[in-house]
Amino acid sequence: MSTPAASDVVIVGAGPAGSALAYFLAAAGRSVRLLDKAAFPRDKTCGDGLSPRALRVLERLGALDEVLAAGFRIRRLKLFAPDGGWFEAPIPAHQGLADYAVVLPRFQLDDLIRRRAVAAGAEFQRVTVSDVLRDSAGQVTGVRAGPAEFRAPVTVLATGAATALLERAGLAPAQPALGRAARTYFTDLPGLADAVEFHFDSVPLPGYGWVFPTSPTSANVGAGYFVRAGGRAPHASPRQTYDAFVANPYVAGLLAGAQPAAPVKGFPLRVDFPAARLAAPGLCLVGEACGLVNPLTGEGVDYALESAEVAAETILAGLRAGRPAELAAAHTRALRGRFLRGFVNVGRVRDLYLQPWVLNRFVRVAQRDEGLKLRLINIALGNLDPLSALTPGTLWRVLRG
Numbered sequence: 001m002s003t004p005a006a007s008d009v010v011i012v013g014a015g016p017a018g019s020a021l022a023y024f025l026a027a028a029g030r031s032v033r034l035l036d037k038a039a040f041p042r043d044k045t046c047g048d049g050l051s052p053r054a055l056r057v058l059e060r061l062g063a064l065d066e067v068l069a070a071g072f073r074i075r076r077l078k079l080f081a082p083d084g085g086w087f088e089a090p091i092p093a094h095q096g097l098a099d100y101a102v103v104l105p106r107f108q109l110d111d112l113i114r115r116r117a118v119a120a121g122a123e124f125q126r127v128t129v130s131d132v133l134r135d136s137a138g139q140v141t142g143v144r145a146g147p148a149e150f151r152a153p154v155t156v157l158a159t160g161a162a163t164a165l166l167e168r169a170g171l172a173p174a175q176p177a178l179g180r181a182a183r184t185y186f187t188d189l190p191g192l193a194d195a196v197e198f199h200f201d202s203v204p205l206p207g208y209g210w211v212f213p214t215s216p217t218s219a220n221v222g223a224g225y226f227v228r229a230g231g232r233a234p235h236a237s238p239r240q241t242y243d244a245f246v247a248n249p250y251v252a253g254l255l256a257g258a259q260p261a262a263p264v265k266g267f268p269l270r271v272d273f274p275a276a277r278l279a280a281p282g283l284c285l286v287g288e289a290c291g292l293v294n295p296l297t298g299e300g301v302d303y304a305l306e307s308a309e310v311a312a313e314t315i316l317a318g319l320r321a322g323r324p325a326e327l328a329a330a331h332t333r334a335l336r337g338r339f340l341r342g343f344v345n346v347g348r349v350r351d352l353y354l355q356p357w358v359l360n361r362f363v364r365v366a367q368r369d370e371g372l373k374l375r376l377i378n379i380a381l382g383n384l385d386p387l388s389a390l391t392p393g394t395l396w397r398v399l400r401g
């Protein structure tokens, strides 16, 4: 077996979570190995939307200028109810966050973040990791990739929605993927503005379809659904969900004359953070490997980046204290402290409110109520906890229609 020199941290997965973590640790002077099975740049099936929260972490990674230069700036958000009613509102500057979002294909975004990590000193290697390594006490001491072993006092899995390695590590999610979505790209689209569209019409609920412009004449278009806790998945496949969405007269009109620029691709989403196991001795999980995808909106890049930032602090403190074995509990505490309440509340609200008649009334009232519009946009961007943002008084007013 070949055994490269041990590093402080070995990270599996160079998506936004793994590469951002590699950047923060390497920039703090730690030796980091970043491993991925893919040759970069590589595609990741995604809507490519970057929320203002994602942009805040990208700025801390020193990547914002490049993201803004390569991506398409979004100033407004449109929300369509199941009955076709809709409203539009500008993205608000919430608590110092940018008053815009960006759409940037993951083919570019992920390589850009990975290159930031490498520039900060992380060593990237293309390998497929097959298992974790353990010592006689069961503590994880690194990973195996073919004949090679990569050892480190701290191992991180940032492997996204793929669960094979989590199963090997004994941290498999209790439930399989809880969302499914499919998307493609279109070019030659006339009349696109700087607005992203979220559609609750023509899709199974909870779920939504989207049109996210990647330029004034091209867009990422997709649709997907979530499975209610304890519920059954809709019979429709992600592809059938996508086909029904693009056949809706409004979307079909938008796409008339447009050219499909890529095959339609489907992918699962893990939105099970509240039930996910986040660490084991010597091992931490970040990003979607922790189920950190918003169960209302499917946004996961922002949580991937934010969880990397939280994890970097915990890991650096553990390494400084010379007690990496105690990291598992600290990492779990830190991630739950930051994200658990919000995820539980979003899950509750989603199952309660994503009913056609409720959504129709919300949109109808928001058309004439700027305050409600603002709150709904902030909830959709993951800026506000929906339970505290929608007071009983608001609900009463909305339900009265």
Ligand SMILES: Cc1cc2nc3c(=O)[nH]c(=O)nc-3n(C[C@H](O)[C@H](O)[C@H](O)COP(=O)(O)OP(=O)(O)OC[C@H]3O[C@@H](n4cnc5c(N)ncnc54)[C@H](O)[C@@H]3O)c2cc1C
Pocket: 012, 013, 014, 015, 016, 017, 018, 035, 036, 037, 038, 044, 045, 046, 047, 048, 049, 050, 051, 127, 128, 129, 130, 158, 159, 160, 161, 162, 165, 181, 182, 183, 222, 224, 266, 267, 268, 269, 286, 287, 288, 289, 292, 293, 298, 299, 300, 301, 302, 304
């Ligand atoms: C259709 C769809 C649309 C979406 N739209 C949006 C959106 O618009 N905005 C948004 O914010 N989020 C969106 N998401 C969610 C978002 O794509 C994910 O949450 C995000 O990619 C998670 O980042 P990550 O770094 O945790 O994992 P990933 O980006 O999935 O990266 C994981 C990496 O691990 C590597 N890997 C896995 N296993 C191994 C192994 N054994 N050995 C080596 N390498 C391995 C993979 O090659 C990959 O590069 C969408 C998801 C889907 C499916």
